[in-house]
Amino acid sequence: MGKRIAVLGAGSWGTVLANLLVENGHDVRLWTHDPAQLPEINDQHTNEHYLPGFHLHEALHASTDLEASLKDVDAILFVVPTNAIRSVATQVLPLLAERSVKPIIIHAAKGLEKGSKKRISEVLTEVLPDDLIRGIVVISGPSHAEDVAAGDITTLTAASVSVECAKAVQAIFMNQYFRLYTNTDVIGVELGAALKNVIAIGAGALHGLGYGDNTKAALMTRGLAEITRLGVVFGAEPLTFIGLSGVGDLIVTCTSVHSRNWRAGDQLGQGAKIDDVLANMGMVVEGYSTAKVAHELASEVGVEMPISEAIYQVLYQDAPIKEVIADLMGREGKPEFDFQG
Ligand SMILES: NC(=O)C1=CN([C@@H]2O[C@H](COP(=O)(O)OP(=O)(O)OC[C@H]3O[C@@H](n4cnc5c(N)ncnc54)[C@H](OP(=O)(O)O)[C@@H]3O)[C@@H](O)[C@H]2O)C=CC1
Numbered sequence: 233m234g235k236r237i238a239v240l241g242a243g244s245w246g247t248v249l250a251n252l253l254v255e256n257g258h259d260v261r262l263w264t265h266d267p268a269q270l271p272e273i274n275d276q277h278t279n280e281h282y283l284p285g286f287h288l289h290e291a292l293h294a295s296t297d298l299e300a301s302l303k304d305v306d307a308i309l310f311v312v313p314t315n316a317i318r319s320v321a322t323q324v325l326p327l328l329a330e331r332s333v334k335p336i337i338i339h340a341a342k343g344l345e346k347g348s349k350k351r352i353s354e355v356l357t358e359v360l361p362d363d364l365i366r367g368i369v370v371i372s373g374p375s376h377a378e379d380v381a382a383g384d385i386t387t388l389t390a391a392s393v394s395v396e397c398a399k400a401v402q403a404i405f406m407n408q409y410f411r412l413y414t415n416t417d418v419i420g421v422e423l424g425a426a427l428k429n430v431i432a433i434g435a436g437a438l439h440g441l442g443y444g445d446n447t448k449a450a451l452m453t454r455g456l457a458e459i460t461r462l463g464v465v466f467g468a469e470p471l472t473f474i475g476l477s478g479v480g481d482l483i484v485t486c487t488s489v490h491s492r493n494w495r496a497g498d499q500l501g502q503g504a505k506i507d508d509v510l511a512n513m514g515m516v517v518e519g520y521s522t523a524k525v526a527h528e529l530a531s532e533v534g535v536e537m538p539i540s541e542a543i544y545q546v547l548y549q550d551a552p553i554k555e556v557i558a559d560l561m562g563r564e565g566k567p568e569f570d571f572q573g
């Protein structure tokens with residue numbers, strides 16, 4: 233049966249997910265903070281800046297009225313960049329009071345909040361009290377908006393401490409080309425999703441510098457090793473990192489020209505300056521902000537993340553990429569896995 237769903241954020245991912253939910257037969261309200269988007273989405277059925285060349289379902293309706301968008305909804309999907317989640321949730325909070333049906337809160341963003349260093353579900357839990365919502369579910373996995381828009385077969389994880397909520401979200405999204413698996417390891421899913429974006433900047437930089445496939449495979453594999461190392465310290469299940477939101481998403485983000493993180497790295501590898509890259513992307517490059525949070529978290533808990541640290545130095549300390557690569561390769565020899573001491 234169709235559900236009433238508010239999708240908050242009309243960028244590339246929010247627009248595609250809202251469109252998919254309309255295709256799945258739901259009553260979808262796409263909320264944007266930018267009134268300039270309304271005539272294009274509602275009358276021309278396009279969102280050219282975020283999804284060039286893609287025609288949206290004619291039943292997809294966008295609005296800037298948050299209260300109307302949230303009226304009687306069964307679920308609220310947050311798809312704004314990580315650092316905007318708290319402010320959007322704060323606007324949602326007063327509109328949730330006195331409801332007979334408590335909505336499921338879903339988020340599809342990938343990052344760690346600047347300053348607080350929190351995962352997105354932690355931010356949502358802080359802002360939206362338990363008694364006003366049914367539960368929180370994160371959807372994550374290898375899923376570029378452009379490929380989903382084209383109907384490419386795509387698989388995601390729906391993670392929640394509530395199996396019942398994860399199953400409800402699985403049912404809302406699944407169709408013949410979009411398949412979700414449930415998972416209860418929210419920590420692992422969110423950390424894998426956030427930290428792979430940092431590694432993807434590195435993968436793009438290697439490409440921009442002309443490195444070959446061996447080097448890219450090395451970066452992805454050793455990148456996953458350090459993501460896992462940090463994740464387990466924060467309570468994640470190691471297996472989650474070889475799942476869709478771990479290695480799956482790492483592969484797609486480190487190899488696809490659709491990835492904004494990869495493209496940012498590619499431009500850096502070719503000599504561009506980070507400020508220019510970010511200013512010209514026109515969409516969020518989550519790995520930039522996450523690289524700083526990862527640097528802070530790793531030093532706080534004393535976990536070695538040499539690749540993420542090297543990328544942090546390139547992004548924030550203007551370190552030359554070739555020099556940080558030479559430093560990484562010049563480290564002392566080590567066993568492949570920590571348990572081999
Ligand atoms: N694109 C993709 O393929 C995928 C993206 N994701 C994740 O989804 C999240 C969103 O990404 P994506 O849609 O690609 O990002 P985009 O940059 O394409 O769009 C972000 C949207 O959020 C809006 N926004 C920014 N700040 C605020 C705010 N304070 N209040 C309300 N709206 C705001 C932007 O508005 P404005 O136009 O005014 O800037 C824009 O409409 C990210 O965490 C990303 O990692 C996950 C999987 C796939």
Ligand SMILES: O=C(CO)COP(=O)(O)O
Nearest residue numbers: 373374375376491492493
């Ligand atoms: O997470 C993504 C694909 O799964 C999107 O990655 P980018 O933000 O790098 O485009």
